[in-house]
Amino acid sequence: MNEYEEYNVQIKDSSGEEKFPEDVVIIPIMNSPIFPGMIAPIILTEDKFTAELDEYLIKSGYLALNLVKNDLKNDDGEIDPTIQDEIDNREITSKDIYKVGVLCKVVKRLKLPDGSVNVLVHGIKRYRASDIYEEAPLLRAKYEVFDDILEEDEELDAYTRSIINQVKKLSEVNAYFNEEMKLAMINSSSPGALADLVAFALSLDIPEAQDFLETLVVKKRFGKLLVYLKREKDVADIQKKISDEVNDKVNKYQREYFLREQLKVIKAELGLEEDDKARDISKLKERIIEAKLPEDVLKSVNEEIERLEVIPDSSPEYNVTRTYLNWIVDLPWSKSTNDHVDMPKAQKILEKDHYGLEKAKERIMEFLAVRKLKPQFDGTILCLAGPPGVGKTSMGRSIAESLGRKFYRFSLGGMRDEAEIKGHRRTYVGAMPGRLIQAMKRVEVNNPVIMLDEIDKLGQSFQGDPASALLEVLDPEQNHTFIDHYLDVPFDLSKVLFIATANYIGDIPEPLLDRMEIIELSGYTMEEKLSIATKWVIPKQIKKHGLEKKDINLSKATLKKVIEDYAREPGVRVMEQMVAKLCRRAALEKVNAKRKKVFAPKPAELEDILGTARYQSEKALKKLSPGMTTGLAWTGYGGDILYIETLSLNGKGFKLTGQLGDVMNESANLAYSYVKQLLQNEMDEFFKMKPKRKASDENEEELEDFLSEREVHLHLPAGATPKDGPSAGITMALALYTLAHNVKVKSNLAMTGELSLTGKVLPVGGIKEKVLAAKRAGITNIILPIDNEKDLKEVPERHRKGMKFYPVAHFDEVLKIALPKFKPKFKK
Structure with missing residues (x-):
């Protein structure tokens, strides 16, 4: 067969009309549906255009084109990549295609350089495969053809004119509907052919194209086509409007700007959002009113808003100013919680959460009593000083609970940069407010309890002295006008209750120490630790490890041994760790034991469970030698x-x-x-x-x-x-x-x-x-x-x-x- 050959097989019956073959070969197509009356090329790969197909075309001259069902494709109408290899490696069967398709006459065939074959086909009629009797090597079927159901009346004429008018309007915004398209419509052989021609130009998706193909009544076909044309016209109008608006703004140096503006217009047409800049400024103004800013702060903020309105939103300065204003309006300038000091309840909270420490509790109750009598009292800042594990942080939390205030804690340990307290100036890249302003934003009220943990572990470096920055914060005479470097406007910290903690007050700078009242938590005695272990630690650890009370029994002698040899620290944290270790051993024995047995270790058995004793208790020697x-x-x-x-x-x-x-x-x-x-x-x-006796004396001493x-x-x-x-x-x-x-x-x-x-x-x-x-x-x-x-x-x-x-x-x-x-x- 030549590289290019024209098929001209025509079979006619006795009346002289063209006769269709008894069966037909079906070619599944994935995209671009073809309708009767259309002439279009079909590309067949080398392995698809077999010798059998070529022989059939020479003999018959006809092909049937059927669309592949949409379940082989994803939401975008493309073949799902997960099954692409499967499709490539197998033949599409009769189950994968729609039964109704288009019977086409093969006009020409052209072999391309890459081995594939371009077959030019002319759609003749709609048909349905009634009996697919062969799957391989060719997909062959018996079939029946259909003619359009045409009712010529005034309604059909109205439909035809409406279609022509819609196409004329669409031609103004869609270059595909050109003069040649209009001429082809005028010369259409029938209303049905006109509908098919317009549908072919619209590039419908697979389900819509198949539905249109299966519609034999021309009036119904026109009704569906009008919906498609109206939708295409709306989309084309929006595209034209977007293109016109964008073209007014775009220039040769602003490709990125062009894309961003196009996205804005698309969102605006969809009703999703307004212009970003206008929306941001509008929301900021609303939040500024809700924040009830002080007069001097409001003046500064209004100046920043005016600057923001004239700065292009593509400028880096725009984001810096917007972030600054967001910080301002997020701060609790006028929001506060009401103190409700209930002295009996406060006493209960302290007794429940802390055993012993009577002196510290008494001072805290005095403090709460003053707050009850005078809520606006600006008293001395408390500093809870004591060794690790004695309950400094939890006591601060108890104070907040007693007052009914929000609690926030941040550690000062190892802090070396003054900007951590007072913030960075806005001229720096990545500038942020200090930790105190960040805390105020998070608690969302202006009178929380803020715990400055590990105040004795502040450091110094070339970046400044954080301890000196804290002097203003902790001075009741100054902190009502605290100025953060980032905000650069005064913020009132006088309503905040500051509680500091320290392990060793000797490491706190004198000026800072002078601003605080020290409450010493000296630690717990042996008896106090025994009581804490019995009442709090053991029940807590039993519950935490999934045990029951009857599973473990720690005697007083055992606990005393644990405290003396393993947990001699003044706090109870290490003691809790040791009790947890005993509970883990109890859990292990409970799981492995064949019969239930209470875990009750004796003092002598502790070394096998907890290891060698960490401390050796000094015992007084009965006799001391001279010196x-x-x-x-x-x-x-x-x-x-x-x-x-x-x-x-x-x-x-x-x-x-x-x-x-x-x-x-x-x-x-x-x-x-x-x-x-x-x-x-x-x-x-x-x-x-x-x-002294004379030197000559024999008994001289x-x-x-x-x-x-x-x-x-x-x-x-x-x-x-x-x-x-x-x-x-x-x-x-x-x-x-x-x-x-x-x-x-x-x-x-x-x-x-x-x-x-x-x-x-x-x-x-x-x-x-x-x-x-x-x-x-x-x-x-x-x-x-x-x-x-x-x-x-x-x-x-x-x-x-x-x-x-x-x-x-x-x-x-x-x-x-x-x-x-x-x-x-x-x-x-």
């Missing part, structure tokens, strides 16, 4: 006892070991100097009582100045633990004194107090923790500075019971108590 004394120390984990050891060596000098800090180093040197002076004074007194003639080594075990603080002065001085006189200190005695160079005993801190440590170690006699006698009131009566306290003002009193029957003697 040894027992001191009392405060640590981050509470109180503890501390042994001081001294040793006499040949030579001269004073040696210190035990990782002593600068303060304790100075205290040790001061004690050494004072005892050295004390020994020299005692030696002078001895001379007065026993004058030489009095020895011990500290001047011997090297002394002072050590504080354990050497791996750093130690610092001013509370061991009298303890080190007594150790040196007993070493010089080779005498033992009274048993069952511990002491604390700083020593001055003149022998005065100065007050120290942590009395409560030190007394409790002495009681744990079994010590019943304690020497303490007379100025600290008042601090014993902080120690509960039940803990002081059975203990004897010796308040002293001078080191001489220490000697009388520690060495009651001793009289100084000197070596020869």
Whole structure:
């Protein structure tokens, strides 16, 4: 067969009319439906245009074109990619196509360079495949053809004119309906052919095209066609309007601007939204009215709105200004919550959430009472100071709950940038308000409770000093006009209740500390921890781990062992972790056990469950050798006892070991100097009582100045633990004194107090923790500075019971108590 060949097979019956073949080969088509009367090319790939098909065309000269059903395509009318490979690798069967199609006469065939074949067909009539009897190699079927059902009357004439008028209107906006199209319509052989011609030009989708193809009544076909034409006209009008509006604005430098404006017009025509800029400014103005801004702030905001209206929305400055105004209107300038202080309820909340800490609770109740009497009271900012895990943050939350206010917490730990507090100036890229303004936006009221956590851990860097930035925030005289660098307008923070927390107030800068009232939470005693574990921690952990009360039994002795050896911290956080570990073991045994058994570990079994003890409790030694004394120390984990050891060596000098800090180093040197002076004074007194004999006397005695003639080594075990603080002065001085006189200190005695160079005993801190440590170690006699006698009131009566306290003002009193029957003697 030639590369290009024209088919001219015509079979006529006895009347002279063209006769159609008895059966026909069906070609499934995916797109571009063909109607009777149309001439269109069909592209067949090399594997589709087989020798059998070519032979059939030579013999018959006819083909049937049927549309593939829409279920093989997605919503966009395209073949679903997920089944594309499947379609490519298999023949489409009779189940995949519609039965009604178009019977076509093959006019020409052209083989293309890529191997595919272009078949030019002329649609003859509508037909229906009544019996598809062969699927391969060709899809062949028996069929029946249909003629148009035509009722020529005035209505049909009206339909025809309406179609022609609609096409004329459409030709004004749609270039496809050109003069040639109009001429073809005028020369149409019948009304049905006219309808098919217009439908072919409209490029209907598959379901609509198939529905149109199956409509034999011409009037109905015209009715559907009018709907399609009206829709096409509306779409074309919108496209023309969009194109005209966009063309007025576009220029050669603004391709991106063109696309954005086109999108705006499309959305406007669909009624989705108005112009972005106008909408934004309109909404901002409404929100500004609702925000009830102060007069000076409103003036600044109106100026920014005026600037925003003249700035093009494509400018970066537009977004900066709009973001700034959004921050302004989002802040709670006039929204607040009403305080409803219920004192009995507040007391219940504090008792429920916190055990012990009576002094802190009392101060908070006083604070709440003042707020009840005078809600607008601008009092001192509270600072809850204490070691980790004692409930500082939860106590702040309880205060907020008692007042009925919103609570917000943010940590200051490690903050080094001043802008974190006061914000960045708007000239910087990515500028934002400070953390305080961000907090106000999130809580949505102007009188929340804001907790400044870890205020003692603020840092400094080249970016500024956050502690200095907080001075304005925490000063009731200044914070009613707090100015954030980003906002650059005053915001009233005076209604905010600030509560700070700190672990060590010594790390808080003095000016900042001066603005706060310190409430110390010193930690929990052993008895308090036992009560907390029994009433709160154990029930909470049992529930958390899916256990029941009957599954676990922790005795008092076991809990005491846990607290002493694993959770000696002043807080309860580590204790809770240890109880959780025991609950996990109980859960494991419950799941694995064949019969129910209560998990009740004994103190001796704790090491197998919790591991080696973290702490070793110091027990008071029954007998101390000369040069040894027992001191009392405060640590981050509470109180503890501390042994001081001294040793006499040949030579001269004073040696210190035990990782002593600068303060304790100075205290040790001061004690050494004072005892050295004390020994020299005692030696002078001895001379007065026993004058020195003549040198020639055979029984001549030489009095020895011990500290001047011997090297002394002072050590504080354990050497791996750093130690610092001013509370061991009298303890080190007594150790040196007993070493010089080779005498033992009274048993069952511990002491604390700083020593001055003149022998005065100065007050120290942590009395409560030190007394409790002495009681744990079994010590019943304690020497303490007379100025600290008042601090014993902080120690509960039940803990002081059975203990004897010796308040002293001078080191001489220490000697009388520690060495009651001793009289100084000197070596020869």
